Amino acid sequence: MTTIRERIAARQLTPGARLPSVRQAARSMGVSVSTVVEAYERLAAEGVIKSRPGSGFYVSAPLAPLALGKIGPRLDREVDPLWMSRQSLEAGEEMLRPGCGWLPAEWMPEAALRRALKAVARGSAASLTDYSEPLGLAPLRGFIARRLGERDIPAAPDQILLTGSGTQAIDLVCRFLIEPGDTVLIDDPCYFNFRALLQAHRADIVGVPMTPNGPDLEIFAQSLAQKRPRLYLTNAAVHNPTGAAISSTTAHRLMALAEPAGLIIVEDDIFADFETAPTPRLAAFDGLRNVIQIGSFSKTLSAAARCGYIAARPDWIEQIADIGLATQFGSPRLSAEIALTLLKDGGYRRHLEALRARLAGARTATIRRLEALGITPFVEPKAGMFVWARLPDEADASQIARLCLAEGIVLAPGNAFSLGQTARDYLRFNVSQSDDPRIYDSLSRALQASAPPMRAAG
Structure with missing residues (x-):
């Protein structure tokens, strides 16, 4: 009885799902038939399941609220x-x-943040009170487009959508591109919140071992052939948690495998500003056709005034922006104004x-x-x-x-x-x-x- 309740709570058994027969359940759980009959009768009396004569037992309880801690293996x-x-x-x-x-507070640009806050406060009232435009603050999008160009990623301002954070950016992309049950590849190991977020979207997650030069391409190719994934979510430059960087050879070969398979790649590049020398970006190889770039300033500016972005092809950006309006009514304008003020300051490079x-x-x-x-x-x-x-x-x-x-x-x-x-x-x-x-x-x-x-x- 406990097992069935747990499977219903984890949404492994949904309304209308047929339960194993009494004999099948007894065999799989190693208990007597009478024990299963008693458990089924109790669940039926509580309205959790119902019997259909000649057919079996079916879940009648409503769909359980989403509880991420109950999805996947118990850890x-x-x-x-x-x-x-x-x-x-x-x-x-x-x-x-x-x-x-994240960095300690004393490592962050506190003095510059205070100056930026004062500058924004002295600006227009709209900066403090109004909603942002659908794609986000235009001057900041232009700034980001120029920065992406420095990394050989061609992006116009209308190919950039501002978000509340890098995490929200990935969430919006997942809402746009995947349905429950779609397969998504991730690195193993990877940033632990990737897994939690993909679980929230009910994706079928498949891990690809990470090597010092990037993902294991043999396993990557096998996963493409066997699982037919919809997305691959990765850190390509400064990898979390390993600190590795993808090599040019691995990047070339990965893109050669991904393109004919129709794989969409989501490249989380939130650690880009930590680099002392540029490393390969999958978005640069692809030109933002089937690679989506995610960025954020929370690691180098402020986690309290978070600001992220999505860079993708224009038709995708338009559709993701609609999802952003439906779920968040756009990006936070105040955080974007603060980020822009800081980024334009020459002190940011120092x-x-x-x-x-x-x-x-x-x-x-x-x-x-x-x-x-x-x-x-x-x-x-x-x-x-x-x-x-x-x-x-x-x-x-x-x-x-x-x-x-x-x-x-x-x-x-x-x-x-x-x-x-x-x-x-x-x-x-x-x-x-x-x-x-x-x-x-x-x-x-x-x-x-x-x-x-x-x-x-x-």
């Missing part, structure tokens, strides 16, 4: 994507957060230069301290804030995270990022949040506490 909370997000966001100031996905240098130093220091504990990086990233590192002796990252959490340290265990649950002994470290010695002292204690006991000689 330990330390590796559940939604719990991971809540854990990082709810951690108090006293907590150390090497597992979170902020980025200082930020890149600071991150480079933090990456080197973090890797050195991790290696002293026997924790080895997957790659040595050339940009960004993340180091994806493997624990020694196949230690369980969830157990390590649990032990460190008890000492006030929030970590990010590998399987939170892995659809196939193949990253059991990995952790993701945010180097900008990893400079406190207490982190490494706690890691050392956790590794010792989780180590298997030594066997006595003889």
Whole structure:
């Protein structure tokens, strides 16, 4: 009875679905026929299911409200994507957060933000009170178009739609392009919220192993042939969580596989401004025909005044804009005005230069301290804030995270990022949040506490 309730709550059994016969259910659950009969009768009495004589039992309960935590396999909370997000966001100031996905407040351009707020406040009343135009603030779209052109991505301002965030941008694209049951490819590992968002859209998610040079192309080709996916969602430049960057060879070969298969690629490029040297963009190879670019300024400007965008072909942008109006009535104008004021300021480039240098130093220091504990990086990233590192002796990252959490340290265990649950002994470290010695002292204690006991000689 509990199993059936859980399947109804997870929307695996929807109204009108036929239940297994009494004998089939008894065999599959390893219980007696009489136990199943009793359970079915109780559920029928409660109105959850109903009997059709000569046909069987069917679900009669209404469609369950969407509960993301009940979709997919049951995971330990330390590796559940939604719990991971809540854990990082709810951690108090006293907590150390090497597992979170953002820069410390003191690394952000606070003084410039205050100046921008004052400048916008002195501007027109419309900037403070009115809705934005359907595609979003035109001057900011023009600015973004020029920036994309610097990365060899041809985009006119009318090919850009402003959104409330990068996450909202992906949500709008999913609303536009996929139906429940459509197959979507993601990297394994990937940003854990990709999985949660795709679950909300009831997509069939398929993972492709990530290598230091990009996705495993052999598995990618097999997935195209066998699964016929609708979308591929990825970070192509600065990959989250691995810190890897796709190589030109891999990018060329991937596009050669994707185009004849009619695959649409959604390229999340929210870490673009962390790069010191440009790396391949799939949108540049494709010219925004079947690749959609997503961007955001929350990682380098402000997560409190969030502003994202979608760059795509004009006919798609028009249709996605309609969905944006239906669901959000456009993008937040005030956040766009603040972002534009900051981006036009020459101080933003100086902020980025200082930020890149600071991150480079933090990456080197973090890797050195991790290696002293026997924790080895997957790659040595050339940009960004993340180091994806493997624990020694196949230690369980969830157990390590649990032990460190008890000492006030929030970590990010590998399987939170892995659809196939193949990253059991990995952790993701945010180097900008990893400079406190207490982190490494706690890691050392956790590794010792989780180590298997030594066997006595003889």
